[in-house]
Amino acid sequence: MILDNIxxxxxxxxxxxxxxxxHDFIQHNNLHELxxxxxxxxxxxxxxxxxxxxxxxxxxxxxxxxxxxxDIQLVLDGVDEMGWSPxxxxxxIKMQYDAGKDVQLYSDEPNCWxxxxxxxxxxxxxxDAHMPMVSDKxxxxxxxxxxxxxxxx
Numbered sequence: 001m002i003l004d005n006i007x008x009x010x011x012x013x014x015x016x017x018x019x020x021x022x023h024d025f026i027q028h029n030n031l032h033e034l035x036x037x038x039x040x041x042x043x044x045x046x047x048x049x050x051x052x053x054x055x056x057x058x059x060x061x062x063x064x065x066x067x068x069x070x071d072i073q074l075v076l077d078g079v080d081e082m083g084w085s086p087x088x089x090x091x092x093i094k095m096q097y098d099a100g101k102d103v104q105l106y107s108d109e110p111n112c113w114x115x116x117x118x119x120x121x122x123x124x125x126x127x128d129a130h131m132p133m134v135s136d137k138x139x140x141x142x143x144x145x146x147x148x149x150x151x152x153x
Contacts, residue, residue: 001084001130002123003114006074012123017149021046022072031076031142045147055080055135062094063106063129069145071124073132075116077140082122083110083131090129 002012006026013019021042031050039048055078065087073082085108095105110131116122124130126148133139 001114001125001128003116004121006119006121009072009121015123016070016146018042018046018146019072022048022144022146025144026074031074032140034142041144047145049143049145050141051133051143052140053133053138055133055137055139057136058083058131058134061131061134063090063108063110063131065090065104065106065126065129066102066124067097067099067104067126068102068148070126070148071130071132072121072144072146073116073124074121074142074144075118075139076142077118078135078137080116080132080139080141081134082114082116083112083134084114084124085109085111085129087127087129 009023025041025048034050036050036052041047063083063085090106090108092107093104094107097104106129114122
């Protein structure tokens with residue numbers, strides 16, 4: 001898990017061959033004006049999901065993990081208090097891995113909470129269980145889904 005300011009994203013290009021495409025999308029779009037929905041960036045290698053919705057309570061949220069995609073979650077408005085735990089420590093499976101949706105859910109409590117404010121992003125790798133969209137207000141954010149590449153393996 002990595003938390004940083006969005007202007008520092010280029011420092012992490014070495015982690016995945018597709019991170020530069022996320023940066024290009026950010027540089028060439030007015031993110032606050034994008035409509036809610038899915039945006040193809042590089043076929044299924046990189047895409048963005050724009051969300052603008054009321055957050056969930058901590059008791060209504062679940063930890064999730066992904067096998068095939070890395071999440072780069074960028075908060076535009078609101079404060080997303082995301083939960084985090086190492087996947088290896090999650091023992092209470094709520095939903096088995098769904099390959100079609102690339103998600104597995106856990107009912108474990110997160111090890112920590114990370115208040116993510118506008119202009120900050122979090123990178124969640126496949127070994128990171130995370131609980132996003134936790135807020136009592138409306139959140140506006142973009143979730144970039146980045147295919148795990150050969151260099152990541």
